[in-house]
Amino acid sequence: MITKKIILIGDFSTGKTSLIRQFVDNQFSDEYLTTIGVKISKKIINIQEDLEIQLLVWDIEGQTDVKAINPAYVMGAHGVIIVADLTRQKSIVNIKEHLALSSKIIKNAPVIIALNKSDLLDNSSKIETTITEIKSSYSNISHIYPTSAKTGLNVELIFQNITKSILKI
Amino acid sequence: MHIQEVFNAMYHKHHYEYLVINKSMAVVEFSDKIIDYCEEELLKTRNILISVIVPELYGLEQEMQEVFEGKREVIEIPFIKKDAYFITLSVQAGRKHDDNSIETLVILFENVTEYVSMQEKSVQDRNDKELLVTELSKKNDLLEKYNKHMMKLVDEEVSLNNKLNKEIIDTQREIIATMGAIGETRSKETGAHVLRVAEYSHRLALLSGLNLEEADELKMASPMHDIGKVGIEDAILNKPSKLTDDEFLKMKEHAVIGYNMLKGSNQKLLNTAAIIAHAHHEKWDGSGYPKGLKKNEIHIYGRITAITDVFDALGHDRVYKKAWKLEEIIDYLLKERGKHFDPMLIDLFINNIDQFTSIQKKFA
Numbered sequence: 466m467i468t469k470k471i472i473l474i475g476d477f478s479t480g481k482t483s484l485i486r487q488f489v490d491n492q493f494s495d496e497y498l499t500t501i502g503v504k505i506s507k508k509i510i511n512i513q514e515d516l517e518i519q520l521l522v523w524d525i526e527g528q529t530d531v532k533a534i535n536p537a538y539v540m541g542a543h544g545v546i547i548v549a550d551l552t553r554q555k556s557i558v559n560i561k562e563h564l565a566l567s568s569k570i571i572k573n574a575p576v577i578i579a580l581n582k583s584d585l586l587d588n589s590s591k592i593e594t595t596i597t598e599i600k601s602s603y604s605n606i607s608h609i610y611p612t613s614a615k616t617g618l619n620v621e622l623i624f625q626n627i628t629k630s631i632l633k634i
Numbered sequence: 635m636h637i638q639e640v641f642n643a644m645y646h647k648h649h650y651e652y653l654v655i656n657k658s659m660a661v662v663e664f665s666d667k668i669i670d671y672c673e674e675e676l677l678k679t680r681n682i683l684i685s686v687i688v689p690e691l692y693g694l695e696q697e698m699q700e701v702f703e704g705k706r707e708v709i710e711i712p713f714i715k716k717d718a719y720f721i722t723l724s725v726q727a728g729r730k731h732d733d734n735s736i737e738t739l740v741i742l743f744e745n746v747t748e749y750v751s752m753q754e755k756s757v758q759d760r761n762d763k764e765l766l767v768t769e770l771s772k773k774n775d776l777l778e779k780y781n782k783h784m785m786k787l788v789d790e791e792v793s794l795n796n797k798l799n800k801e802i803i804d805t806q807r808e809i810i811a812t813m814g815a816i817g818e819t820r821s822k823e824t825g826a827h828v829l830r831v832a833e834y835s836h837r838l839a840l841l842s843g844l845n846l847e848e849a850d851e852l853k854m855a856s857p858m859h860d861i862g863k864v865g866i867e868d869a870i871l872n873k874p875s876k877l878t879d880d881e882f883l884k885m886k887e888h889a890v891i892g893y894n895m896l897k898g899s900n901q902k903l904l905n906t907a908a909i910i911a912h913a914h915h916e917k918w919d920g921s922g923y924p925k926g927l928k929k930n931e932i933h934i935y936g937r938i939t940a941i942t943d944v945f946d947a948l949g950h951d952r953v954y955k956k957a958w959k960l961e962e963i964i965d966y967l968l969k970e971r972g973k974h975f976d977p978m979l980i981d982l983f984i985n986n987i988d989q990f991t992s993i994q995k996k997f998a
């Protein structure tokens with residue numbers, strides 16, 4: 466079976482662990498237990514009717530002001546999901562750093578941006594403007610989605626799409 | 635010495651376990667307790683690829699190749715969370731050929747659970763604190779926005795209030811003018827009379843040292859000074875010849891009638907109007923009516939209106955007389971100085987007569 470390594474990076478507490486938990490176990494918790502180091506989960510998904518892919522999903526300790534993301538976690542990734550928190554502007558600004566890190570260490574791996582916690586916004590205009598801003602700043606990123614680990618919005622979709630991008634289908 | 639013995643000796647006290655792989659990335663040796671970290675079944679499978687046994691190394695084939703080639707010293711993946719513990723993986727050169735080229739790689743597993751549990755709480759605390767700070771600053775932003783909104787609302791409220799106040803004042807003024815006009819229609823006096831009296835009174839009030847608010851109050855209330863005339867019968871009110879003593883007594887009642895009509899309101903303006911209606915026929919020497927008050931017993935509004943009312947009446951035709959010339963009027967006012975009129979007010983009036991004649995022209 467084809468196996469692919471997907472990493473989730475982003476600022477701390479943006480919901481990386483929660484997105485993976487929703488994707489792998491269909492569960493969500495309001496509790497915040499910060500990730501130390503890295504944890505790898507496996508999930509097999511069906512991309513097409515008879516195309517099963519095993520994903521190794523790397524849940525990586527979030528970046529804080531005092532601690533950058535360890536480049537060793539990024540090495541060898543086939544796809545990158547950068548997670549930002551729509552309610553925390555700084556985590557959106559920092560997408561730039563995460564992009565720089567991943568493109569420095571891995572070449573040609575597709576990148577998806579997940580604007581998480583969309584359930585906490587009560588008007589969608591913030592989402593639209595953020596997406597437009599990101600698109601105009603990073604013209605090579607075409608996949609930007611609002612997500613919610615809480616409601617499950619677009620969670621399956623980002624993993625499906627990153628895998629399709631990796632396989633170029 | 636067998637490589638396993640070397641590593642056993644070197645790493646025993648550091649809780650290291652290890653796997654050895656050859657150039658085809660297949661496992662060739664491993665330490666005894668490696669089954670703590672890897673599936674035993676897989677380990678037993680011959681020529682199994684390292685990334686199947688250690689999925690953390692999946693995708694790192696190129697990097698491992700670089701270690702083989704001596705281009706990279708080590709691959710280290712720290713703090714990998716397994717179910718109940720943390721390990722740090724490190725891939726480095728193992729056995730070498732005679733020509734110093736690398737024959738195998740060693741993958742070391744170090745149990746770092748203890749180290750991580752020492753760090754865990756402080757990382758969590760720091761992140762929680764950081765979140766709290768962001769939350770607070772979000773709340774502050776909200777509060778600021780809310781405050782601005784409130785200020786705007788207050789501003790709007792104030793300006794609405796001002797507008798309402800102005801409307802009330804305008805309405806009062808209109809009512810007063812209308813009431814004054816009713817009095818006039820009945821007495822066939824011109825509409826301009828009350829208007830001019832109001833303007834003269836305003837002017838004289840300011841000259842006498844009253845403040846603008848008081849002068850405005852007087853001006854607004856003054857049109858009603860004769861409102862009591864609505865209670866006087868037409869035959870007397872519009873009699874073209876001199877009134878008899880009886881008729882004059884009746885006529886005099888308009889001051890009290892007006893007063894009674896206007897008093898007792900909680901509107902300041904109507905109260906002022908009541909004072910004026912009551913007092914505008916009182917005379918300085920006490921010979922006026924209805925109460926025969928003297929000097930400063932007479933309200934200043936009454937003393938002012940007494941002068942301005944007479945000044946305007948003499949200057950215009952009435953049913954019973956023709957208009958007087960200005961000199962004649964001034965003579966009369968001076969003659970009545972200290973008798974009918976407050977001498978100080980008369981002095982102010984005469985000394986500033988230009989101001990009054992120009993009002994007269996403006997409102998003719």
Ligand SMILES: Nc1nc2c(ncn2[C@@H]2O[C@H](COP(=O)(O)OP(=O)(O)OP(=O)(O)O)[C@@H](O)[C@H]2O)c(=O)[nH]1
Nearest residue numbers: 477478479480481482483495500527582613614615
């Ligand atoms: N409302 C809402 N809360 C979310 C969502 N995703 C995550 N959270 C909450 O956000 C907090 C952080 O979530 P995590 O998944 O632990 O974030 P993380 O990115 O893994 O954080 P680190 O491991 O510290 O980098 C938790 O309290 C979650 O319950 C979401 O989509 N909606």
Ligand SMILES: [Mg+2]
Nearest residue numbers: 481482499500
């Ligand atoms: Mg996490």
